[in-house]
Amino acid sequence: MTMRLKYNGMTRLQKIVPVLIVLAVSTLATGCRKDFLDREKLSVLNEEAIFSDSVYAIQYVNTRYSNLTYSWDPNRFGSGGLECAIDEAESALAPTGLQNIISGGALNPSNTDKNIWSTTYAQVRAINIFLRNRPVIPLSVENKMRCEGQLRFLRAWYYFTMLKHFGGFPIVGDTVFNETDKIDVPRSSYEECVNYIAAECDKAAGMLPLSYPNTTFPGEEYGRVTKGAALALKARALLYAASPLTNTQRADDPDHLVSYGNTDPDRWRIAAEANKAVIDMNAYSLYRGSTPFFYNLFLVYQPNDALPEQIFAYQTPSSERNSMLRETIMNPPSRGTRYIGTVSVFPLQELVDAFGMKNGLPITDPASGYSGIGDDMYKNRDPRFYYTVTFNGALRAFSGFSGDQPVRTYTGVIPAGNANETSANLDGIYKNNATRTGYYCYKMLSNTVIGGGSLLMRPGILIRYAEILLNAAEAYNEAYGPSEQIIGWLKDIRNRAGIEPGVDNMYGIRAGMNKEEMRAFIQAERRVELAFEEHRFWDVRRWKIASETENRDMHGMEITRAANGVFSYRLIVVRSHVFRDEMYFFPVPQTELTKSPSLKQNPGY
Template identity: 65%
Template sequence: MKTQNIRRQYWLCLLAILLFSACKKGGFLDAKTLSVIDEKAVFSDSTYSQQFINSRYTNIDFSYEPNRFGSNPSAGLESACDEAESATSLSLLSTTISNGALTPANNTDGLWGTAYTQIRALNIFLRNEKTIPLKSDSVRKYWEGQVRFLRAWYYSLLLKHYGGFPNVGNNVYTDDDKIDVPRSSYADCVSYILSECDAAAAMLPLNNLNPLPPYSATVDYGRITKGAALALKARVLLYAASPLTNAARGDDPNHLVSYGNADINRWKLAADAAQAVINLNQYSLYRASTPAFYQNFLTFQNPESVLAYYPPTTTPNNMFRETYCNPVSRGTRYTATVSMFPTQEMVDAFGMANGKAISDPASGYPGIGDNMYKNRDPRFYFTVLYNGALRAQNGYTGDQPVWTYTGVIASTTDNNLKTQGTDGIYKSNGTITGYYCYKMCADGVGPLGQELNRPRNLIRYAEILLDAAEANNEFSGPSSQIYTWLKDIRNRAGIAAGTDGMYGINPNMTQDQMRTFLQNERQVELAYEEQRFWDVRRWKIAPTTENKDMHGMEITRATNGTYSYRTIVVRKHVFRDAMYFFPIPQTEITKSPSLKQNPGY
């Protein structure tokens, strides 16, 4: 028995090392990395096989994380659109994107290699699935459902970045194979992902919170469910129905980034797919604790989480978001350059507590000045830190203000004002827009050295409701059901219902007005969740939202303690039509000549 345990530990350690290496290396299909695994040894033991599946989750949040382009400093896609500005390092890929300078040669974000490394590993599992010694066919089906979903998930990341991708099916290439797989059409790629989602959904449980045997709420929380598979299907169909791809393009003769025609019925397919998730009756907007919108992103086993991921480890090691977002005075035990500064464009997207946009004369917005942050949409206060916003601070009792002003620094004996020396605009490592990001950050980081944990909400129910609302509006215009979904979202947000019970929503919108309203609602509700970057592209409004100056708020404090306010230009962003999709990395074009580059590159 002792010898068996030693052998088991050896193989688990070897497998972990090999899989870690596989996740770190890039390259098309990465044929050599995983070929060294002794498949017979791994898949002849159910424990090793389970560990193999666990490792396939490793990169599921790759494109969601703000550190996807590197670290210290880092910034994700939120800093490559109008949500945020990054630190001023020109070497950041997010800066390269927002400068309009992304090319096949410098597109080295690793998504291509990461996705295909995982796809190849998933295909290895499917090749060996039937040899795994399991007592229950239901467990085998559960495992296969997870694997097929994960394969569809990684392909969906490729689809939204690049358009049509090389679909390798169930193939596992060896060291001796010549790998030169052409890209499939956009339509074929969508169809393949949808078929895999349907197949996975048929094999997966409704939930893993209160599962029946052989599922365990402890072991299986965070694993894929039927709802996640159907939600991915709904998201893919929503993107496919959107103007970017639901069209004919003269520069896309092979239909790699478009269908080649426009069809309004694609919106109906997206609407039906989102409705299928709603009809499961497994999800609801999180309201369990106060403030609900804020706690939603820190709470495990959350009824709003359709797909939530967190690293399966007893050491969370999950302070990265605070590291990239916290004001210097709040810090973490890690040293890094703060690199997610909300723009004034993002701040202005938030309406008032009565639900009205700040541009609406009926909103009560006072304009730029001392009261401009008062009585705003409650989601604003849990998304952005502004001058005077309260936040827990080590060494102090009770919440303390975050000061972002410049000008005359208050007396350092005044605890309520002295953090401006580190947090203020123009200070070293301080904000460059006058704001800090707060969403998803824990309020207090606790003693130095204490790690945090939170789920990554990759798909949540609020998105499904907004997906359903958008698809239905595009197919048939505003309806009472759309209003019901929107009022539910705004009710949870804490917006006042008003005397008419409409939460600030115009009850008589046209289709165009509803479209604009929904676009703004997505911007606010889904801020910093890897939505805005893709939304403005699929809607084809990026030339308006991205190709312009991005702004911040300069607040200057006078000697008498009064403030003056000035909107400032932080940096000009550039958008070119080619940037609706990422370019295929030049390294992959060189290795696989049959790959065709995206238009404009």
């Protein structure tokens, strides 16, 4: 990030990486003040000293970006995030890992994730401290407004994370509580929280630019919140609010903490218009830069002033170990990084079967050409499949060998030979630190990070244009039914994916669908397009279908190689998932209820 600031009559050039909290200023900045900002508790800092210094004030703003990904993080629960709590992936962790507690139906107020609550309110308090000191900060009116716009967005972002997990939360406004204050703020209703988030996004959008200069090089303004990001967050929140989980009346929710208290179809119209407003900005487009598009989308920085897909993204840490986290916990062991970690996040057969064929038809359609379980079951699939899942025979770079080599996930007779030919000893199902499902994750992983390879920087995409198109398609279908406009958005996504247009240029989209059929189609499309991006976990909840998708056995594919090289295939049960209706929301942590008696627990807990 780059900002030119007036400070004591002089101009300073600051380059700031928001998530890393790295500050590089000109030699006019004095290094002797570093310890002052290194203290952890803001309560012991001299606010006047911080906010009377433009350098410190800007650094303070950047620090507020530091927890953006705590819900999205692939390592949120130690080795695997929310994708391992649903029908996307299996974790290698013990049953005591929170993702396995969730998938086992054992979530309760004592073992729930407490970091969501504490992290959110730590950031909200810090943001409110900045707003309290806003009048004295020595920044230009324009820069001060941009700082406030960023912080209002970030407050809405953290609050929306609370909304997804718990429903209604305590809204503290701009209040700054001191350590000696008795804090006992009741939860606001779900509707009040949605309205607050939407209003904050609108305020932020009015203060923020469409884009920043110098975003093509990582580290210079990359990741700053824009007007488009603020409107996109609002659009996402309103889509959730219109969905069946909360757009309803519940007898067990008299205070309307997890529901509106009535069903209003007009909420779909409001969500549709909010998402269409982002589309109508004409500031974003699906990534079609370097091929393969869907793969490179997650590895290539895109400037936010040249029709990118990245509406809101952050720069991953410059620490090589942290930057290579995904490869460390997801790559097949034979393709591991130089860092040792527990390989986890193994895609389930349920996700594999969600991918249709290259002709756009689902594998359940007799006309799709799907061969069924066997040697050809991974052929001619939706091209997104090959950049989402690593399967037996998938080609990946292998250190020491030229060209991509097949990944071997089978068990049985492993032939002798070089490290490539015997790699099933490392990658095969049932091997130590290897796949539990017969698959490895590939989405967002670099094929060049193997052995001694490295990738210092990559984008972490939190909101992208394809999601907005799918949001709009869903909301418009629910509000008005199927239309050519909806089909056009879906065709754009499928065209970019590489699905064949077919003789009617419909990319496998069946003409003449009614609202219910289109709903199922959009839900299926979201599952494959947005896999491993922290959408599926919340989608099945807001659609209120988790009791169907989660209350079941989850499967993997056991492939056994005979001595003659012939493979046999067997569908195996990896884990049985249990879902209880109260788990559509997380329970409020017992520790918070103890501290604040005014808080009420969610229904069922």
